[in-house]
Amino acid sequence: MAAEALTPEAVFNQLNDTFSDYELTYDENVPCIIVPANAIRDVAMQLRDAEEYAFDYLMSLSGVDNGDETLGVVYHLYSFTYKNQLTLKVIVPKEDPKLKSVARIWLTADWHEREAYDLVGMTFEGHPDHRRILMPYDWEGHPLRKDYEVPEFYNGMKVPY
Amino acid sequence: MQEELLELREDIASGIDSGKLRTDEMVLNMGPQHPSTHGVLRLELVLDGEVVVKIIPHLGYLHRCFEKHAEAMTYPQVIPYCDRMDYLAAMNNDHGYALAVERLMDIQVPERVEYIRVIMAELQRIASHLVAIGTFGMDIGAFTPFLYCFRDREFILDIFEKTCGARLLYNYIWIGGLSHDVYDGFEKDVMQFIKAFRPTITEVNNLLNYNKVFIERCASIGVLPPDVGISFGCSGPMLRGSGVDFDLRRDDPYSIYDRFEWDVIVGDGSAGTLGDCWDRHMVRVKEMEESCKIIEQAIAGLPEGDISEAIPKRVRPLAGEIYTRVENPRGELGYYIISDGKGNPFRVKVRAPGFVNLSVIDAISRGCLVADLVAILGSIDIVLGEVDR
Amino acid sequence: MEALLQDLLGENLLTTIVYCSLPLVFILVYALLAILGEVKISAWMQDRLGPMRTGPWGIIQPLADVLKLLQKEDTTPGTANKPLYNLAAFLPFMASYATFAVLPFSSEYVGADLNLGAFYLIAVSSIAVVGIIMAGWSSNNKYSLYGAVRSAAQIISYEVPAAMAVLIIVLFVGSLNLSDITVAQEGGFWNWFVFGGPKGEVTLADGGVISASWANIVYFPLFGATFLIYYVAGLAETNRTPFDIPEAESELVSGYHTEYSGMKFAMFFMAEYANMFVVSAVAVILFFGGWQSPYGTTIGDLAGIRWLGAVEEFGWFTVKGLFFVFVMIWLRWTLPRLRVDQLMHVCWKVLIPATFAIALVVGALVLVV
Numbered sequence: 001m002a003a004e005a006l007t008p009e010a011v012f013n014q015l016n017d018t019f020s021d022y023e024l025t026y027d028e029n030v031p032c033i034i035v036p037a038n039a040i041r042d043v044a045m046q047l048r049d050a051e052e053y054a055f056d057y058l059m060s061l062s063g064v065d066n067g068d069e070t071l072g073v074v075y076h077l078y079s080f081t082y083k084n085q086l087t088l089k090v091i092v093p094k095e096d097p098k099l100k101s102v103a104r105i106w107l108t109a110d111w112h113e114r115e116a117y118d119l120v121g122m123t124f125e126g127h128p129d130h131r132r133i134l135m136p137y138d139w140e141g142h143p144l145r146k147d148y149e150v151p152e153f154y155n156g157m158k159v160p161y
Numbered sequence: 162m163q164e165e166l167l168e169l170r171e172d173i174a175s176g177i178d179s180g181k182l183r184t185d186e187m188v189l190n191m192g193p194q195h196p197s198t199h200g201v202l203r204l205e206l207v208l209d210g211e212v213v214v215k216i217i218p219h220l221g222y223l224h225r226c227f228e229k230h231a232e233a234m235t236y237p238q239v240i241p242y243c244d245r246m247d248y249l250a251a252m253n254n255d256h257g258y259a260l261a262v263e264r265l266m267d268i269q270v271p272e273r274v275e276y277i278r279v280i281m282a283e284l285q286r287i288a289s290h291l292v293a294i295g296t297f298g299m300d301i302g303a304f305t306p307f308l309y310c311f312r313d314r315e316f317i318l319d320i321f322e323k324t325c326g327a328r329l330l331y332n333y334i335w336i337g338g339l340s341h342d343v344y345d346g347f348e349k350d351v352m353q354f355i356k357a358f359r360p361t362i363t364e365v366n367n368l369l370n371y372n373k374v375f376i377e378r379c380a381s382i383g384v385l386p387p388d389v390g391i392s393f394g395c396s397g398p399m400l401r402g403s404g405v406d407f408d409l410r411r412d413d414p415y416s417i418y419d420r421f422e423w424d425v426i427v428g429d430g431s432a433g434t435l436g437d438c439w440d441r442h443m444v445r446v447k448e449m450e451e452s453c454k455i456i457e458q459a460i461a462g463l464p465e466g467d468i469s470e471a472i473p474k475r476v477r478p479l480a481g482e483i484y485t486r487v488e489n490p491r492g493e494l495g496y497y498i499i500s501d502g503k504g505n506p507f508r509v510k511v512r513a514p515g516f517v518n519l520s521v522i523d524a525i526s527r528g529c530l531v532a533d534l535v536a537i538l539g540s541i542d543i544v545l546g547e548v549d550r
Numbered sequence: 551m552e553a554l555l556q557d558l559l560g561e562n563l564l565t566t567i568v569y570c571s572l573p574l575v576f577i578l579v580y581a582l583l584a585i586l587g588e589v590k591i592s593a594w595m596q597d598r599l600g601p602m603r604t605g606p607w608g609i610i611q612p613l614a615d616v617l618k619l620l621q622k623e624d625t626t627p628g629t630a631n632k633p634l635y636n637l638a639a640f641l642p643f644m645a646s647y648a649t650f651a652v653l654p655f656s657s658e659y660v661g662a663d664l665n666l667g668a669f670y671l672i673a674v675s676s677i678a679v680v681g682i683i684m685a686g687w688s689s690n691n692k693y694s695l696y697g698a699v700r701s702a703a704q705i706i707s708y709e710v711p712a713a714m715a716v717l718i719i720v721l722f723v724g725s726l727n728l729s730d731i732t733v734a735q736e737g738g739f740w741n742w743f744v745f746g747g748p749k750g751e752v753t754l755a756d757g758g759v760i761s762a763s764w765a766n767i768v769y770f771p772l773f774g775a776t777f778l779i780y781y782v783a784g785l786a787e788t789n790r791t792p793f794d795i796p797e798a799e800s801e802l803v804s805g806y807h808t809e810y811s812g813m814k815f816a817m818f819f820m821a822e823y824a825n826m827f828v829v830s831a832v833a834v835i836l837f838f839g840g841w842q843s844p845y846g847t848t849i850g851d852l853a854g855i856r857w858l859g860a861v862e863e864f865g866w867f868t869v870k871g872l873f874f875v876f877v878m879i880w881l882r883w884t885l886p887r888l889r890v891d892q893l894m895h896v897c898w899k900v901l902i903p904a905t906f907a908i909a910l911v912v913g914a915l916v917l918v919v
Contacts, residue, residue, distance in 0.1 A: 030482060056391055059486060060495045060512035067507075074497065076484045076512075080391065080405075083412060087484070108394030111520045119228065134221040134549060143229050144508075189692050197800040211696070211890065300800045302791060302887025308596040368884070374792055375886045531696070532889045535801050 005082035008033065011053060018046060032074075032087035037099035040073075040090050041126075044102045047077065047086070054081040058106035063116030065146045071097045071122050097122035104128070119144040186214055189531075193222045197300045197535045200545030204522070204534075211530045216523040220516075223549040231509040236262050236476040237336055239509065244330035246511065247547035249292050252285035252321075253489045255334035260415055261485035261496040262336045265478040273466035274338050275417045280351065280459045281321075281333065282416075283452040287358070288317040289490035290445045290452075293542040297442055298369050300539035301378050306369040313361045316354045320347070337471040348460050355453050362449060370446060379442060380433030383525045383537035387436065393524070394517045397492025398448065399541060402428035402441030409488040421458045423451045438540035445542070477504050491515050491542055513547040573650035573661060581823045584875060585612040591876070592883045619819075622812035627690055630809065634688035639814035641681025642821035648674045649828045654729045656841045656863035658856075667728040668720055671832065672713045675787070678821065679705050682796070685818075686806040697805025700890055701789065701796030707897045708786040708793075714905035715780035718912050719743055719836045722769070723760065732840030734760055739844035744777050744837040746770030765919045772908050777837040779901050779908075781874070784829035786893070788822060791882040795890050830874030834867065841867040 006014070012026040012033050022039035026032075035043050047055045055077040064072040075088040090099050101124035103110040113124045114133040121142030124130060132139065138155070141148055151159055192203035201222035207215040227246060231239045243258045244251040256278055263270060270278075295310030318328045325333040325341050333340050369375055385395065387403045400407055408425040410418040426447040428440030480502040486495040492514030501507040518541050526534050559565045586609060593600025601608035626635060649671050651661035664670050679702050686698020720726055722743070723734050734752050735741050741748045746769040751761045786793040797805030807818045834840055841863035850859025888896070 058394055059493065060484065060497055060510065062497050062508075062510035062512075064499065064508050064510075067501075074510075076495070076497065080407065085484075106394065107389075107392045107524075108517055108520070111516065115516075132221075134224045136221065143226065144232075187692070189696075196803060298886065302794070302798065302800065303885065304592075305596050305883050308598065312597055369886070372886060374888060377892055378886060378889055530889060530891070532795075532798070532801050532887075 005079070005084035006052065007084075008086055011047075011086055014052070015043060015046065019043060027089070030087055030089075032089050034089045034091060037090050037092050040075075040088070041100040041102060041105070043088070044075070044105045047088075048105055053079065053086075055079045055086055056081070058102075058108040058112075059085075061102075061109050061112035061116060063120030063122060063144065065094075065120055065144060066091070067146045069094045071120055071145075073099060073116060073122060075102070092122055098125055099123075100125050101127040118142070121145060191534075193219075197538060199296065199538070199543055202519075202543065202545055202548070204538075206531070206534070208531065211532075213526050213529055213531065213534055216526055216534070218519065218522060220519075221549055223545045225546075225550065227511065227550040228509055231506055233505065235504045236478070236506060239506065240335065241330065241332045244332060245546060246513065246550055247289075247489060247491065247494075247515065247544045248329060249544050250285050250289040250490045251330050252281045252334065253289075253487065254494065255331065256282050256416070257485060257487040257489070257494045257496055259334045259336050260487060261483055261498050262476065262478065264485055265481060265483045265498060265500055266336075266473065266476070268337045268471055268473065270337060270471050271466050271468065272417075272464045274468050274471070276459050276463045277339060277343055277468070278334055279416055279418065279421075280456055280463075281324075283456045283459070284317050284320065284351070286452050286490045287449050288314045290449050293445055293490070294365065294369075294442065297536075297539040297542070298365075298375075300535045301375060303369055303372075303375065306365050309361060309365060309368070313358050316357070320350050320354065323347075323350070335472055336476055337473050338469045342468045348463065351456060351460055355456060359450070359453065362446065366446065370443065376432050376439060378532075379439035379536055379540070380437055382433075382438045382529060382533045383540060384434045385436040385441075385521060385525050389524065390436070390521070393521045395492065395521060396514055396517065397489065398441055398444040399492060399518045399521075401426060402444045402540075403436035404428050404430070404440075409486055409493060413486065415485070415487055418455075420462070421455045423454045426451060438536050441540040441542075475504075477502070486512070489514050491544065491547070492518060511547075511550060513550060515541075515543040515545075515547040516550075519543050519548055570651075570661065572659070573653075574647065576655075577647065577650070577820070577824050577827070580827055580872075581820055582612040582616070583872075584823045584826070584879075585615065587876065588879050588882075591879050595880075595883045616816070619812055619816040624812040624814065625809075627809050629690040631688040631690070634684050635809075636814070638681050638684035638688055639810060639817045641684065642678040643817045643824065645675055645677035645681065646821050646824040646828055648677070650824075652728055653828070653831050654732055654835065654840055655867050656860045657729075657732075658860035659864065660729055663727065663729055665725070665727045668716050668726045668731070671728070671828075672709065672716060675825075675828065676705070676709060678825070681821075682806050685810070689806070689809040691809050693802045693804075694806050694808045697796045697802045697808070700802075701806055703890075704789070704793065704796060704893060705787055707894060708783045708901075711779055711897060711901035711905045712783035712787060714902070714909055715776045715783065716832070716836060718776050718905065718909050719773070721909065721912055721916055722747065724916075728835050728840070732835055732842060735839040736842055736846070738846035739839065741846075742837060742839040742842075743769075743773045746773060763919045765915045768915060769912070772912060773837065775904065776908055777833065779905055780836065781829075781833055783897075783901060784833065785878060785881070786897070788825045788829055788878070790822075790826065790878050792885040792888050793893060794882075794887060795893055798887055826875050826878055827871055830871045830878070831867070833874055834870040838870050 008031045016024050019039060022036050025034045027034055047053045057078040057080055059076040059078050062074045064074060066072050070091050070093055073090045077086045092099055099122060101113055103113055111133060113127055114131060116122060117124060118132040118135050119142055153159060187208045189206045189208055191206055192198040193201040203219040205217040205219060206213055227242055230242055240255055240258060243254040247254050291310040291314045295307035298306040321331060322328045323344055325331050385403045387405045390400045390403045390405060404427050406425055406427050411425055426444050428435060428444055430440060432439040478500040480500055482499040484495060484497045486493050494514055495512030497510040498506055499508040526537050555565050555569055589600045601611040604610040604614045626632060652664055652667040652670050654660040682701045683698050686694040719731060723731050734748060735743060746766045748760055749762045749766065751759060753759050789796050807815060810818060843866050848859045848862040850862050
């Protein structure tokens with residue numbers, strides 16, 4: 001484990017070599033790696049298991065409505081071995097917001113993906129227990145979408161009280 | 162016994178009448194109104210007699226739409242909402258949020274502010290741990306230590322009240338500064354508290370933590386192996402109880418924590434198995450002493466200065482995003498803030514430690530008794546305000 | 551006492567009724583005191599004041615509590631089995647009240663001086679379990695059911711060591727009559743069974759004689775251990791901390807009486823406090839000389855005033871009993887709760903073998919010496 005912690009850019013370059021089939025892009029403003037929706041599970045697996053990355057800790061998984069007809073999922077990773085952080089992003093179109101689940105790779109993602117589905121409304125394929133978590137199970141709509149409108153009534157109760 | 166039960170369950174599932182006694186699983190709803198779910202958590206327990214077969218947690222009874230609210234508020238207006246997430250550690254929540262926005266805006270905070278923030282955060286940590294220790298004892302059935310803990314927490318709340326006028330939800334740590342400077346005699350009050358507080362740790366140790374009955378109830382119960390803890394994203398005393406030497410105050414230093422001498426407490430499994438309820442509990446007990454050390458050093462080095470000089474007139478960060486994490490009493494509290502250059506945040510996502518820590522409940526409680534489940538839940542130390550946000 | 555009442559009221563049914571309800575008066579007064587004691591003692595232990603607003607230092611608080619309970623709405627769950635639900639509330643108190651019949655409060659007052667007193671006591675106190683099971687079952691609440699099942703398992707288990715502990719003393723005295731057992735410890739505290747039994751010769755009412763011997767040295771630790779076992783088992787039978795598993799409020803809300811409110815809840819409450827006194831009183835009778843004063847005689851006896859002696863004896867009995875009630879309260883606010891399997895472990899693997907071993911040794915010694 002004498003190896004140095006990799007910078008996000010170095011991780012991106014190495015990943016790009018490993019996954020030449022997928023179109024990974026690097027956003028240096030954040031900095032983060034933007035991963036296609038169908039590639040996230042493979043990339044995540046590689047990042048967790050390969051010795052040079054060892055990102056064994058998923059700090060946070062956030063669903064975002066980007067406001068431009070796309071939804072985003074942001075993964076913040078941390079490595080206990082190298083003590084460095086990495087940000088991944090997946091951007092999916094609003095009409096068909098589907099991406100692969102990483103709940104089996106980092107168990108943290110289980111509830112976080114449920115939360116992202118609940119509040120922002122993307123579907124995580126392969127999630128073991130794809131239900132709402134914070135809102136009532138029969139709630140309609142996903143509140144954190146930018147075009148979300150608060151319903152008048154919920155089960156006969158007035159909502160904006 | 163266990164094998165027989167499993168066999169029997171298989172027989173029942175496949176519809177074979179083996180002639181043995183037939184037992185069936187029972188579903189028990191624990192909560193949302195239950196004395197030991199620490200709020201309005203609802204656990205759907207599948208029980209085989211008293212043995213827990215499966216737990217299905219149902220959250221959201223205290224969901225107050227923090228993230229939705231935050232999008233409609235200006236940056237400084239979000240702080241009171243942060244208070245209300247983990248209402249037992251409001252100072253730490255404010256600290257994390259203020260830190261995130263300051264990093265987004267590139268604000269340098271005066272020395273005095275940093276010191277006061279650290280003192281407040283550590284006092285709050287002690288207060289929060291006192292509640293955790295007391296309520297854990299109460300879950301096990303010991304009522305008296307709870308009141309000893311609350312007696313001392315009262316002193317901390319008094320100090321907070323004298324400083325900013327509030328006892329639970331402070332709105333004290335602002336972006337770039339503080340709402341008030343500390344009052345005259347603050348240092349004396351804090352030192353006096355620490356002097357009076359140390360004997361309480363011994364007292365609680367004698368009465369509760371090294372009590373034979375208590376150890377029997379907690380040792381080797383709810384064992385969380387370190388690798389499982391990391392995979393579940395546990396943090397704080399929960400992960401340290403499993404022997405993982407990880408504390409953000411040291412490993413990802415923020416504010417001025419790198420200036421103080423103190424130790425990261427990890428569980429050692431001395432009562433039973435590494436990562437059991439007793440380890441988690443004892444990490445909290447010992448951490449209070451470490452917090453005392455930090456406070457003493459911070460009080461000794463508290464510089465003079467103006468606390469409001471860095472408070473920006475208008476909080477309007479440039480477009481960008483940031484993920485900041487701080488060590489809450491319950492673990493890693495993360496704020497993921499996206500700014501689009503306007504006066505209110507585009508998106509605020511909170512990575513609540515209680516939310517993540519609670520998600521292990523099913524994994525570590527299978528096969529234990531209902532009484533153990535109460536102990537495990539107590540040792541996770543959840544605050545539903547933060548789990549449900 | 552009975553003669554006194556007959557002089558006053560004549561020999562009729564009224565006398566009997568008054569004679570029988572004296573313990574009820576005692577229980578009511580005692581329960582108020584015990585509730586006050588519980589809140590005040592816990593307050594002192596926990597660095598707080600306890601109730602302070604009702605009367606000076608809050609001493610009228612128990613009365614206020616009773617008034618509150620009397621006024622409360624009596625709710626019954628819609629799906630409860632109503633006859634059972636209503637009946638169940640009164641059974642535990644009935645059982646513990648029935649045991650008061652054989653307690654010798656003083657040499658002048660025993661409700662019923664049965665020569666099977668100890669047996670009656672063990673038998674009747676078990677009726678409480680029926681009430682608890684009925685309460686748990688009829689409430690139609692899973693928590694109540696769990697509480698009831700736990701309680702039944704616990705009380706039935708702990709009856710074995712408690713009964714064995716009683717039997718050990720019975721073996722030694724050779725009588726099941728509780729008055730006889732008290733008389734066998736006359737003449738000062740060193741003659742109490744907890745200190746090894748009589749050091750001189752004692753003649754019982756039925757003519758039996760117990761005399762001192764070298765075996766007293768062996769009895770001293772044995773009876774001491776028996777007392778501890780009895781007290782622990784008794785604590786478990788009253789469902790008090792650290793054995794309050796049937797009503798463990800952090801696990802089962804309130805166990806078998808979760809659904810009860812108002813006066814029916816108060817009956818369970820009264821039964822608990824009455825039971826605490828019964829257990830303490832039996833411990834006092836068996837091991838601490840019952841109504842005997844610690845210095846062997848009473849001022850009333852010395853002065854030749856019979857009623858004063860009886861009152862003093864009653865005083866000693868009550869004081870000793872209340873002391874053990876105090877110890878129960880003390881334990882409750884000090885110890886955490888055991889788990890259900892640990893509870894069973896303590897009973898079947900520690901207490902019961904210990905009582906059997908002691909019974910064996912005592913039985914052999916009684917035969918030999």
